Amino acid sequence: MQYRTPLLTLSLLIAWQNPVFAAPGNTCTGQALSKTFASGASWNLCWEPRQAEGIVLSQVTYKAPNHAARRVLGEAALSQVETALDDGSVAPLFLTTEAGFGGNNLQTLNAAACTNGTLHATSGRNVLCDTTRNHGYSYKYTTQRQGQLWELSSHSQIGSRNYAVRWRFYENGTIEPSLGLSGELPVVDASATQYGWPAMQSGKIATGFTDHALWRLDFDLDTTHANDVVEEIISTPSADRLRKTKTITRLNTETGRNFDPETKRFWRIRDGILTNGSVGQISYELIPNRYDHSRANSSNTPWLANDVFFTRYNACEKHAANNPTSNCTANVSQFVNAESLNQQDIVVWYKQSYHHLPRSEDSNRIGTVWSSFQLLPRDWHSTNPF
Numbered sequence: 316m317q318y319r320t321p322l323l324t325l326s327l328l329i330a331w332q333n334p335v336f337a338a339p340g341n342t343c344t345g346q347a348l349s350k351t352f353a354s355g356a357s358w359n360l361c362w363e364p365r366q367a368e369g370i371v372l373s374q375v376t377y378k379a380p381n382h383a384a385r386r387v388l389g390e391a392a393l394s395q396v397e398t399a400l401d402d403g404s405v406a407p408l409f410l411t412t413e414a415g416f417g418g419n420n421l422q423t424l425n426a427a428a429c430t431n432g433t434l435h436a437t438s439g440r441n442v443l444c445d446t447t448r449n450h451g452y453s454y455k456y457t458t459q460r461q462g463q464l465w466e467l468s469s470h471s472q473i474g475s476r477n478y479a480v481r482w483r484f485y486e487n488g489t490i491e492p493s494l495g496l497s498g499e500l501p502v503v504d505a506s507a508t509q510y511g512w513p514a515m516q517s518g519k520i521a522t523g524f525t526d527h528a529l530w531r532l533d534f535d536l537d538t539t540h541a542n543d544v545v546e547e548i549i550s551t552p553s554a555d556r557l558r559k560t561k562t563i564t565r566l567n568t569e570t571g572r573n574f575d576p577e578t579k580r581f582w583r584i585r586d587g588i589l590t591n592g593s594v595g596q597i598s599y600e601l602i603p604n605r606y607d608h609s610r611a612n613s614s615n616t617p618w619l620a621n622d623v624f625f626t627r628y629n630a631c632e633k634h635a636a637n638n639p640t641s642n643c644t645a646n647v648s649q650f651v652n653a654e655s656l657n658q659q660d661i662v663v664w665y666k667q668s669y670h671h672l673p674r675s676e677d678s679n680r681i682g683t684v685w686s687s688f689q690l691l692p693r694d695w696h697s698t699n700p701f
Contacts, residue, residue, distance in 0.1 A: 341538075343374045346435065350447065350465040350484070354701065355380035358465055358484045364437050367634065368392040369416030369480055370469045377488045377692075379700035387599060387690075389535030393480055393494065393528060394664065395635040397619075400502060401523035402510035409637040416471040416478065424470065432466075444468045453487055453701055460701055462486045475499040479683070488695055490599075493687035494528050500673055500681060514673045521673035527619055528686065529635035529647065532663040533628060534584045536597060541660040542587040545625050547572065548600075550579040569651040571621030574603050582623065583693055587658045595694025601663065602689040612668075617648035619666065626650045628660035635664055 345363025360375040371392040378384035393416065399407040414420060422428075423440045432446030446466045453462035468481040479495035502522040504511065514521035536543050545566040550559040559579070566572075566582075574580060585598030601623065612619040618636045624647045626632060631643030632650045644650060647664050667686045676682060 341374065345371070345373065346437070348435070348445065348467075350445075352447075352463055352465075352486050354486060356486045356488075356700075357384070359384065362435075362443060362467070364417045364421055364442060365392075366415045366417045367411050368394065369421055369471050370443060370467075372467075372482065375484075375490075377484075377695075379488065379696060382696065382700055385537050385597070385695070386535055387490070388532060389540055389660075390531075390533040391482075391492070392531055393492075394531035394633065395527075395529050395637065396478070396494075397527045397636060399525050399527075400510075401525070402504070402507050404502075404522075409634075410473050410478075412634055412637040414473045416473070416480065420471045420473055422470040422472055422477075428470070442469055450485060454699070462701075464491075472498075475501045476681075481685075481687075487701065488692040490690040491687055492530055492690075493685050494667065495683045495685045496526065496669070496671070497681050497683040499679075500677055512673045512675075514675050514678045516678075521677065523670065523672045525668060525670045528667045528669075529618075530663075530665045530667070531633065531635070532665065532690070534599065534661045534663060536584065536586040536599070537589050539586075539588075540628075542658045543661045544585050544587050544658065545656050545661055546583050546585060546598075548581055548583065549575075552578070565657070566625055567655065567657050569624075569626045569654050569656060571624045571648065571651055574622045582625075582663075584661050584663065585694075591694050591697045593697035595697070597695050598693045599690050599695070600693045601665065602691055604667075604686070604688045616646075618646035619668075620648065622666050624648075624651060624664040625656060626662045626664065627654040627656060628662050632662070635666075 343361040345361045347361050349357060349359040351357040357378045361373045363371055365371050373390045375388040375391065376384045376386045396410040397407050398410060421442050424434055424442060424444055429444035432444045434441035435443040435445060448464050448466060450462050450464045453460040463486050465484045466481060468479055471478045476498035481493040481495060483491040500521045504520045504522055507520055507522060511520040511522040534543055547564045547566055549562050552559050581600055581603065583598040583600040585596045589597050591597055636646040638645055665688060669686050
C-alpha cells in the first residue's frame with residue numbers, strides 16, 4: 316500500500332459475453348430455498364450464481380401467518396457497480412460487467428464466514444450463507460412482539476476490495492437489499508492532498524472514491540407478472556410547515572425520478588387488479604435511503620442522473636450501464652424510451668451512491684460500510700397479520 320497501483324489488474328477482468336436471460340413468468344432458475352418462521356410466516360425463492368451479477372434471486376414469494384403465499388419479485392440482483400477515483404487518474408470501472416461478482420471472484424465461504432448459519436454450494440463451492448436473526452420489536456404497544464429475519468449473503472473479491480451482497484427477508488414481509496464494502500484502500504498517493512486523506516503513519520494520502528450501485532428489481536406481484544402499476548406518492552408541507560398534503564400520481568410511461576429531501580417522496584408498485592379484501596390494492600413500496608449521496612454523479616452521465624428508474628420488462632435490459640448492445644441499448648437512461656408502464660411487467664432500477672473519503676482507521680483494512688434500502692409491504696393485508 317506504499318505505491319500507487321491500479322484498482323484492478325488485467326488478470327481480474329473478464330471477456331464479456333452476452334448472458335442468457337430468463338423470461339418473465341413462473342420459472343424457477345437455479346436452486347430452491349425457503350424459510351418458515353415459528354409464527355408460520357415464510358419466504359420461498361430460487362438462487363443461482365452468474366458471472367456478472369454474482370448471486371441472482373428469482374421467484375421470491377412471501378406468506379404471512381394464516382394467509383396465502385404471494386409472489387413479490389420475479390428476479391432481483393445487483394445490476395451494476397461503477398467505481399470512480401476522486402482524482403480522475405483511472406477511468407471509471409464497471410465492476411459487475413468488467414470484473415464480475417461471480418465466477419472466481421465469488422468467494423468460497425467456510426463455517427467462520429457463516430456463524431450459526433447454513434452454507435449452500437454451487438459447482439462444489441460454498442458461496443451462499445443462510446442465517447436467521449432476531450431484529451427487535453415487530454411492534455410494541457399494549458402488547459409486544461419480537462420479530463426475526465432471514466439473511467442470505469455472499470462475498471466477492473474484486474482487486475483490493477471485498478463486496479458483501481446481503482438480502483434480508485423480514486418476518487413481516489419487508490425486503491432489505493444491502494451492499495457492504497471492505498478490503499484495502501485501492502490507491503495511495505504521496506501528494507494529492509485535495510483528493511484524499513492522510514491515512515498512513517508515513518503521511519501517505521489515500522485517494523477518495525465513489526461507488527455507484529444499481530439494483531435491478533423485476534416486480535411480478537402475485538400470479539400475473541404483466542399487470543402492475545407504478546405510483547409516486549408525495550407529502551408536500553404547507554408554507555407554515557403545519558400540514559402535509561398527499562398526492563398520488565400514476566407513472567404511465569418509463570421514467571427516471573429523484574428523491575427530494577424537502578418533501579416525503581416515495582414510490583410503490585401495486586397490482587393492477589388484486590385487493591387485500593378490504594379497501595387497499597396490494598403493493599410494495601420503495602423506502603429510499605442515503606439522501607446525502609443521492610445526487611452523486613461522478614462522470615456526469617445520464618444513467619446516474621436519477622435516483623430510481625422505472626422501465627417495462629425487456630429481456631436484454633440487464634445491466635444499468637455497460638449493457639450488452641447486440642439486441643438492446645447501453646444503459647438504463649436509454650432503456651427509458653416512453654414505453655407504457657400501465658398494467659405492465661415493471662422493473663425498478665434503484666441507485667445507491669457512496670462517496671468514501673478515507674480515514675486513518677482505513678489504513679490497513681477499510682471498516683465495512685453498508686448501503687441499504689427497503690421494500691415494504693403496503694396494503695398487502697387488510698390488517699396486521701401478526
